[in-house]
Amino acid sequence: MPQPQRSVSDSLHLQADVLVLGGGPSAAWAAVAAAESGAKVVLADKGYLGTSGATAPSNTGTWCVPPGDNRHAVVERRWQRTGELADQRWMLRCVDTAYRNLLRLSEWGYPFPSEEDGRLYIANLRGPDYMRFMRRRVLLAGVTVLDHHPALELLSDGDAIVGAAGVARQAGHDWRVDANAVVLATGGCAFRERILGGTGLTGDGYLMAAEAGASLSGMEFTGKYTLAPYGSSLNKGLPFRWASFHREDGSPILGPTGEPLRNGIGDREEEVARALIDGPVYARLDQAEPALQGWLRQGQPNCFVPYDRAGIDPFTELFRITLRAEGTVRGTGGVDIVSDDCATGVPGLYVAGDAASREIMTGAVSGGGAVNSSWALASGWWAGKGASIHAKRRGGKAFRGTVQSLGQAGLRPAASPRADIAAGEVIDAVRNEVTPLEGNFFRSGAGLDKSRERLESLWRDVRDHLQGEGLDRVRTREAASIAAAGRWSVAAALHRTESRGMHRRTDVPGKSPDLAHRLVITGVDAFRIAGAPERLAELAS
Structure with missing residues (x-):
């Protein structure tokens, strides 16, 4: 078990091989996968592992496809509905891994209901029971769980991500975990809309990943x-x-x-x-x-x-x-994945669940509950395994004396803090641009351009002047994350000059063959948007 250290300021300092940020199903699966690979794992959640996120209060199906030749046909039929942006290889990998993990749940003793012929019905998961069961499984695996410990920023040694830091909500002190690899499983961004389990889904992982140098994709598909x-x-x-x-x-x-x-x-x-x-x-x-x-x-x-x-x-x-x-929770946007183990392209940083882009799985349409549930089962497993392998390769290199804190907006303003830039007002301003039906369900170039101008102005205020102290840093950081996600979403929607899936442009109602690819966003303050082929060429170089 990771050994805690206390400084004179009573902050918590842990060391581990793998740090998982988040408390939903993908976080739980990542933690179990890493621990079963022999890694010392810490899981830090903004809320309480077992009740956090959109799955815990829901009854969710899964995209349950048994092995066999028929699975190719099932995937092909689903792909036909994705707006030509999904990847059938990833879809097949997902259904195979998710099915194996559903069987693992049964072997571990999860109480699946039985069908009339006595066979277990493993295609449905009762959210409260499922997440309580996964919490127990995480603890049985020897994972150190930090409930009510929201992460505020990632840590880097200049070569790789080597941990994260945040604040303990109930105790009031800061915390830091040094780790050889980090898995972001922090969920999507609900833009503070009132939906089940959406309160803590503020896109924190998106901003942390972008500050570390990772890219995002699918951010225009927030019209669900x-x-x-x-x-x-x-x-x-x-x-x-x-x-x-x-x-x-x-x-x-x-x-x-x-x-x-x-x-x-x-x-x-x-x-x-x-x-x-x-x-x-x-x-x-x-x-x-x-x-x-x-x-x-x-x-x-x-x-x-x-x-x-x-x-x-x-x-x-x-x-x-x-x-x-439902923002990116039931949209498809998130941190871009660059390899089969859910790596982000930033050494030491992995991503899973709704924190990751699901374009490779669902394209331009929503994965809904079933596909997203299977994606959490699979991507959490891949990310946990990938992070544990990276941690073993790094050995003891992660714990260097020189570590840089990467968090900026909402934590360390670029100019002097201003009391009139309040977190709540920032969130309300973003919501006014990204949640109304007439501006986001149905979009137009002119409307998007006006929203872009307002969000760019808002972002400058957030970047330069928004700052919190103590526990209030959680709120200011959430506001900065929501502002960043809204800004990326509108910019990507403006860039995609067509209608495809849940991205509906009244001024360009049809699909364009020139845009039958993913749009990848890189950067925080001055970001750029490129097509997926350009991004792959950049990574290869």
Whole structure:
């Protein structure tokens, strides 16, 4: 076990082979994979491992594809829906590794339900049970877990990433972990939208990775929204497959061909979005037969909590709805992966889960719950293994006397701090540009250009003047991360002069064959956007 050291200031200082940042499923799998490879592992989470992130409060399926020749056909069918940006080799690797890890869960004793013929049904994971189980597995593997220890920045010795530093929320002291490799599994960026498990998903890993020299991709694909009861954070859209949609007076909303609008999932989301821009929209789950109603309540019980609390029968009564922006959590953007072990191109830095770009898996469309769940199972495993191998190669080289703290915006302003630059106001300003339906679900070059100008001005204020002290550094760093993610997202959306998948440009409604590739962003303050082939050539050189 890593041995703690205390300085006179009572800060915590640990040494380990591998440091995992995050507390969701990909972080847990990375920690277990590294520990089973013989590494001494520390896991530091902003929240509590087992309840952090978007999986813990949810019931999630997996993209469960058993071995066999049929898996190629399954992957091919899925690839056809990805806007031509996914990579079938990565998709096959993911389904194979995820399936093996689902079997590992069974072998470890995870209580999968049984089907009628007695076989275990391993395609579904109950979020609360799953994450409690993974916490126990992480601890059984000998991992040192630091709950409520948000990371603020990465550490570098000039050659590689050699750890991270942050603050212990409950104890109030600083912490530092020296490590031979770091896995970023900090989740996506929800831009402070009210969605399940989204509170702590502020894109921290994106900014830390970019400051270290890593690139990002897929940041333009943040146009994923999910239906939810109005005033609720319950972004579980499945029941709306059996919904009809109405105005407040009960009159049906009509689709493009004049028929009543039903089924708000998939392509019909666009019609619901247009209706919401025009005014309030109400739904009723009246397309579900009685037997299906019982199945929905049994299979997705948390979906019905808001209705039960309000005394509404959603199958017979109208209720108001909204579309919740899901940012990169259900978008595809994140830190770019450059090798099979989820390396970032920065020595010693690996990435997993929603912190990583999922373009190679889902292209221009959302992976939703199932594909993203399998991606967490697989990418966490690969990153943990890759980090442990890197740690062994470095041996004792990581713990040098000269270590540089890489964090800038929100921690060390480029100019003098200003009290009128507040974290909350920064976050609200970013949300105004990246969450409204009329500007982000449906985009235009003119609208994006105005948002870009406002976000660039905001970023200059954040970079030059935003600073926190003590525990407030968590808040200012989150604000800086959200500002950076919003800025990258809008810039990439402006650069992609076409419509593809969840990136919908009203001024350029069709796909361009010249843009059938990923857009890679490199840099923080003065960043550049290049096509994926250019980025690969740069790495090769």
